[in-house]
Amino acid sequence: MEQRPRSFYILTVFFALFILFLYGPTLTIGILSFQGPQGGLTFPMNGVSMHWFFDLFEQQAVGDIWGAFRRSLALGLMVMVTTVVISVMGGLAFRKRFRGSGALFYLIIASLVIPSILISLGVGLIFNQLGFKIHWATSGFGSQLTWTLPFGLLIMFAVFNRFDKSYEEAARDQGATPWQTIRYVVLPIIAPSLIGVALFGFTLSYDEFARTLLTAGSYNTLPLEIFGMTTNVTTPVIYALGTLTTLFSLVIIGACMLALMVMARRRARHGSDAGRGV
Incomplete structure (x- = not known):
């Protein structure tokens, strides 16, 4: 050997x-x-238990943990759907060069x-000047899209740059309309990438703090609620909340990875069936 x-x-140790x-x-x-019921915020640990996880589900003296979670979940889903739809539309639009496409990109x-806090400040000022109410579902939603849409669009630009247009030409030769071509040919082929864009959109929104700080209004999202808890919560319940939110994010990522694996297996199965003439 x-x-x-x-x-x-040396590189292994560094890694x-x-x-x-x-x-x-x-x-x-x-x-x-x-930590145990008498545990604090630092080491050494004072016992081992699930006490602080159970404490999360009891009436909290401060904050609105579960309300903030519901708002972050709803906002994440809104941002996810919007990011996927606009990214696909933008990717399709940029397949052909048009005047001003470079500047628009x-x-x-x-x-x-642009610093995130400046985006948050700018969106908040615009809503104030227009007389609109600052709210997590409006101004917060718009502010977060400035973060998720560029990532989604960059992914879709890369996907469509590699896309084989012969599939679309074959569909049109068979009499498919443009909408049928997109629905039955383009979207199934790029479906794994759409799941990736959806994952980006949801996780970036769910964890976003700076761009939501000045645009959430009077109702906090979960990251803002956790930040507020750091100033007035002195028990490991905040760590339990952090652990659960991390596990929730990992579950979302795992579900997306599982969906990608299932789609890859189905595609491989369909390809082998087509090769055998089934």
């Missing part, structure tokens, strides 16, 4: 430290959330380099 060079072990740096804080919060992605 060929001996590995010393650089391999392990990098992983620890990324996930160490999350693991620490997860561990501390299992850079205008679309410009919000990614």
Whole structure:
């Protein structure tokens, strides 16, 4: 067996430290959330129990945890659907060059380099000037779209740049209308990418803090509620909440990955059946 060079072990240690740096804080919060009833916010742990998870489901003296969760969930779903629809439409539109397409492209992605707090401030000011009420479902929704849409559009631009147009030509040769071509040919082919865009849209919205800070109005989303709890909650219940929200995000990601695997298997099965002439 060929001996590995010393650089391999050095880089392995560096990678392990990098992983620890990324996930160490999350693991620490997860561990501390299992403290006993007399536990505090730091190590060493004072017992091990599920006390603080059960405490989450009781009447809280401060905050509106479950109301904030429902608002974040609803907002995430709204942003997800809107991001997918507009990203697909934008990807289809940019398949052909048109006057001003380059400038429009850079205008679309410009919000990614603008500080998030300035986006939040700007959207809030616009709603105030227009006389509209600042609310998480209106101004907060619009502010978050400035974050999710550029990612969705960039993904769809890449997808359509690789898309084989011969599938569409074959559908049109068979008499399919433009809408039928998109519905029965284009969308099924790009479906895995649509799931990726949906995942981006939901998770970016669900975890967003800065762009929602000045646009949520009087009702907090979950990230804002957690931030508020850091100033007045002195028990590990905040760690339990963080652990549950992290698990919820992982469940969403896992469900999307499972959907992608199922779609890949179906596509492979259909391809093998077509190859056998079934």
